Amino acid sequence: MQIGLIGSSKNVIFDPDPRAKLSMLLAVNIVMISGGAAGVELVLRAVCAALPFLLLLSIRHFRAAVIYFILLGTAVYCEGFVLPYTHGIAGILLMIPCGILTRFTAGYVMCWYCVKSVSVSEFVTSMEKMHTPYFITIPLSVMFRYFPTLGEEYRSIHDAMKTREIGQSVKNPLIYIEYVLVPIMMSTVRIADELSAASLTKGLSAGGKRTHICEVRLTAADRLLILCSFAMIILFFVF
Amino acid sequence: MIELQNVSFEYTATGANGETLHKNGVRGLDLTITDGEFVVLTGGSGCGKTTITRLINGLIPHYYNGELNGSIIIDGVSVPNTPIFETAKKVGSVFQNPRSQFFNVNTTDEIAFAAENQCTEPERIKEQIAETAASMRIEKLLDRSIFELSGGEKQIIACASVSVLSPDIIVLDEPSSNLDIEAIEKLKAVLTDWKAQGKTIVIAEHRLYFLRELAGRMIILDNGKVVKELHAEEIKALTFDDTEQMGIRPLSLSDIRFNGCKTASQGNTIRLENFDFTYKDGKHGINIPELELPENRVIAIIGHNGAGKSTLARNICGLERKCRGTLTLNCKALKAKERLRSCYMIMQDVNHQLFTESVRDEVMLSMTDKALTDEQKAGRADEILAQLDLIEYADTHPMALSGGQKQRTAIASGIASSKPVIIFDEPTSGLDLAHMKQVAGEIRKLRDMGKSVFVVTHDLEFILSCCEHIVRLENGEVVQNYELTNDNFHLLTGFFDGH
Numbered sequence: 001m002q003i004g005l006i007g008s009s010k011n012v013i014f015d016p017d018p019r020a021k022l023s024m025l026l027a028v029n030i031v032m033i034s035g036g037a038a039g040v041e042l043v044l045r046a047v048c049a050a051l052p053f054l055l056l057l058s059i060r061h062f063r064a065a066v067i068y069f070i071l072l073g074t075a076v077y078c079e080g081f082v083l084p085y086t087h088g089i090a091g092i093l094l095m096i097p098c099g100i101l102t103r104f105t106a107g108y109v110m111c112w113y114c115v116k117s118v119s120v121s122e123f124v125t126s127m128e129k130m131h132t133p134y135f136i137t138i139p140l141s142v143m144f145r146y147f148p149t150l151g152e153e154y155r156s157i158h159d160a161m162k163t164r165e166i167g168q169s170v171k172n173p174l175i176y177i178e179y180v181l182v183p184i185m186m187s188t189v190r191i192a193d194e195l196s197a198a199s200l201t202k203g204l205s206a207g208g209k210r211t212h213i214c215e216v217r218l219t220a221a222d223r224l225l226i227l228c229s230f231a232m233i234i235l236f237f238v239f
Numbered sequence: 240m241i242e243l244q245n246v247s248f249e250y251t252a253t254g255a256n257g258e259t260l261h262k263n264g265v266r267g268l269d270l271t272i273t274d275g276e277f278v279v280l281t282g283g284s285g286c287g288k289t290t291i292t293r294l295i296n297g298l299i300p301h302y303y304n305g306e307l308n309g310s311i312i313i314d315g316v317s318v319p320n321t322p323i324f325e326t327a328k329k330v331g332s333v334f335q336n337p338r339s340q341f342f343n344v345n346t347t348d349e350i351a352f353a354a355e356n357q358c359t360e361p362e363r364i365k366e367q368i369a370e371t372a373a374s375m376r377i378e379k380l381l382d383r384s385i386f387e388l389s390g391g392e393k394q395i396i397a398c399a400s401v402s403v404l405s406p407d408i409i410v411l412d413e414p415s416s417n418l419d420i421e422a423i424e425k426l427k428a429v430l431t432d433w434k435a436q437g438k439t440i441v442i443a444e445h446r447l448y449f450l451r452e453l454a455g456r457m458i459i460l461d462n463g464k465v466v467k468e469l470h471a472e473e474i475k476a477l478t479f480d481d482t483e484q485m486g487i488r489p490l491s492l493s494d495i496r497f498n499g500c501k502t503a504s505q506g507n508t509i510r511l512e513n514f515d516f517t518y519k520d521g522k523h524g525i526n527i528p529e530l531e532l533p534e535n536r537v538i539a540i541i542g543h544n545g546a547g548k549s550t551l552a553r554n555i556c557g558l559e560r561k562c563r564g565t566l567t568l569n570c571k572a573l574k575a576k577e578r579l580r581s582c583y584m585i586m587q588d589v590n591h592q593l594f595t596e597s598v599r600d601e602v603m604l605s606m607t608d609k610a611l612t613d614e615q616k617a618g619r620a621d622e623i624l625a626q627l628d629l630i631e632y633a634d635t636h637p638m639a640l641s642g643g644q645k646q647r648t649a650i651a652s653g654i655a656s657s658k659p660v661i662i663f664d665e666p667t668s669g670l671d672l673a674h675m676k677q678v679a680g681e682i683r684k685l686r687d688m689g690k691s692v693f694v695v696t697h698d699l700e701f702i703l704s705c706c707e708h709i710v711r712l713e714n715g716e717v718v719q720n721y722e723l724t725n726d727n728f729h730l731l732t733g734f735f736d737g738h
Contacts, residue, residue: 183594194334200298200302202352210355210358213355
C-alpha cells in the first residue's frame with residue numbers, strides 16, 4: 001500500500017486539509033453505520049454516501065469511484081426495493097451482504113481515501129497544529145511509515161517459505177503463524193533499531209520543537225467542511 | 240578537528256541465555272582527523288571501523304550501550320557530553336542499509352527532515368533542498384515515494400538528506416555494500432563533491448576501489464586496534480598482492496587477476512525456454528525466448544540495475560507463477576510449480592528464510608523425504624553442518640548467529656533439501672575479503688557436490704574467485720552468454736569498466 005502519494009501529485013482537483021478529511025471520515029462513519037432511512041437521516045445518509053464518491057473523483061480515481069457507486073447503489077436498491085419481496089432464507093442471504101455493504105462501504109472508501117491522500121508529514125504537521133503532544137504524533141508517524149515496510153518483509157518471508165516448501169505443507173496454522181511471525185519480528189526489531197539510530201543522527205529528539213516544510217492551512221472550504229461534518233454528526237444524534 | 244584520545248569501547252549485549260556479553264569495539268585508540276581530510280577505515284568484519292563512525296556521530300554512548308573510556312572531541316567539544324541533536328548539526332551520517340534509514344515515505348520530506356529537526360525556517364529549508372538537489376542533480380528524485388526507488392537512488396537521497404544541513408563532518412558506514420557498480424559511481428561523484436567543498440569525510444568500507452583517488456588516509460584496523468596507516472601516495476601505489484596480503488579488498492578492479500577455469504564443462508545443459516514475465520507496473524520484466532546454460536557449473540548473472548537479474552532468479556526458482564516458461568534439466572521440462580521443488584534460493588537478507596529454533600532443526604526442516612526417521616535426519620543434518628563448520632552451533636538459535644553463519648545455515652538447508660539447482664541473490668553484499676572468499680569456497684563445494692549454482696552479483700572479485708559461466712542481462716534480455724575463459728575475460732572486465 002502506498003501511503004500519502006496522491007496529495008503530492010499535481011493532478012488533484014481538490015485537496016482538503018488533513019483535519020477536514022479526518023472530520024469527514026468521522027461523520028461518514030458515524031452516519032453510515034446506522035441503517036435508518038427516514039426523515040433527516042435519509043438526507044444525512046445521502047450526503048455521506050456521496051462524499052467518498054466525490055472525493056474519489058477529486059483525486060482522479062474514476063474507476064474506483066464508479067465501482068463504489070455501482071456497489072453502494074446496488075446494495076441500497078436491493079435493500080429498499082428487492083428485500084421487501086423476498087422471504088425466508090433468500091431474504092436473509094440478501095439482507096446480510098446488503099446490510100454490510102450499505103453500512104460499511106462508504107466508511108471503508110473514506111478511510112482508504114484518507115490513508116492514500118494524507119502524507120506522513122502532513123499528518124504530523126496537522127496533529128501538531130491541533131496541539132497533540134509529541135509522544136503521540138511521533139510513534140503514530142513511525143507506525144504509518146512502517147506499514148509498507150511490513151508488507152515488503154512479509155512478501156520476502158512468504159517467498160522464502162515457498163522455496164523451502166514449507167507453508168503449504170504445514171497443517172497446523174499455529175506453526176504457520178510462528179514461521180511468519182518470528183522472522184517478521186526479528187526484522188522489525190532490527191529495522192526499528194537502525195531507524196532510531198538514523199533519526200537520532202538527524203537530530204530528532206524527544207520534546208524538541210520542529211518546523212515543517214509542508215504547508216497545512218485551513219482554507220474557508222476546509223472550515224466549511226469541518227463545520228458541516230460536525231453539524232451532520234450533531235443532527236444525526238439529535239434526530 | 241576530530242580527536243580521539245586513548246578511546247576504548249566495549250559493547251554490552253545480552254546473550255542467548257540471558258548472560259551479559261562484552262563485544263569488541265575499539266581498544267586504546269588514538270586518532271586525530273584534521274579538517275577537510277578524507278579518511279577511509281577498513282579491515283575485516285568486527286574490526287571496529289563501524290564503532291569509530293559511531294563514536295564520531297555520538298551514537299556511542301548516546302544510543303549504543305557499553306563501556307566507554309577516553310575522550311572524543313570535535314572542535315574542542317566533547318561528544319559524549321553533548322546531546323546528540325547538537326552533534327547532529329556538525330556531523331552528518333549515512334548508513335549501510337538504505338531500507339532502514341528513512342523516517343519519511345516521501346523523498347522531499349526526508350531531505351527536509353534533518354533541517355526541520357533543527358527548527359530551520361520552512362522557506363530556508365525549501366531553498367536548501369532546491370540547492371542540494373541542483374548540485375547533486377537529483378531533481379527527478381524529489382517528491383517520490385521511497386518505496387519506488389532503487390537501492391542506489393535511496394542511498395543518494397540519504398546523502399542529500401545529510402547534505403542539506405551542510406555539516407562540516409560526514410561519516411559513512413559501509414555506504415556501498417548494497418549498491419551496484421553504477422550506483423557506486425554516483426556515490427563516488429557525491430563524495431568527490433563533498434571533498435571539493437572541504438568537508439571532513441570518514442568512511443568505513445570493505446569495497447575500496449572507488450576510494451582510490453579520493454582517500455587521503457587509509458586506516459586498517461584489526462580487533463579494535465589500528466594495524467596500519469597509509470597516506471594518499473601509498474594508497475595509490477598498492478597492488479593486488481599488497482591488498483591480498485593485508486586482507487583487504489583490492490583498490491583497483493583492473494588489478495584483479497583471473498587464473499582461468501580449472502575444470503571443463505561436462506557438456507550437459509540446462510535449457511530455459513519462453514521465460515517471459517512482466518511485473519504489474521508493465522515496465523519491468525524479462526523476455527528470454529531461449530537460453531542454454533551448462534549444468535553443474537557456477538553461473539554468474541550480471542547486468543546493470545533494473546536489467547532483470549533478480550527477476551530472472553525469481554523465475555528460475557518458480558516464484559512467479561504467471562511465468563509460462565520451462566526449464567529443462569536432465570531431459571525434464573519443469574514448469575514454475577515444479578521448479579519450486581528443484582530450486583533453492585539463498586536470499587540477500589537471510590533473516591527472512593530462517594524459521595526454527597536451532598540450526599539443526601533448520602537443516603532438518605528442509606528434508607522432506609518421508610522415508611527418513613528423525614534420527615536419520617539429525618545424523619544427516621550433522622554431517623552437512625560439519626561440512627560447513629557449523630557443527631558447534633547445531634543447538635544455537637539461528638538468530639543468535641553472525642551474518643556469515645546465518646548465510647551458511649541457509650546454505651546447509653539448501654544442501655539438505657537435495658535440490659539440484661541453488662540460486663544466490665547477491666551473497667557477498669557487505670562482506671570483507673575473508674568472508675567473500677569463504678562464500679566463494681562454499682559455492683565451489685556446492686558445485687563439487689553436483690549442484691548447478693546461479694549467482695546474482697555485482698562483485699567482480701567474487702565472480703573471478705568462483706564463477707565459471709557468465710550471463711549478462713540488459714533490459715530484461717540476455718545480451719551475453721559465455722564461458723569464463725582467458726579468451727572471454729575481456730568481455731567481463733569490459734562490463735565492469737562501464738562499457
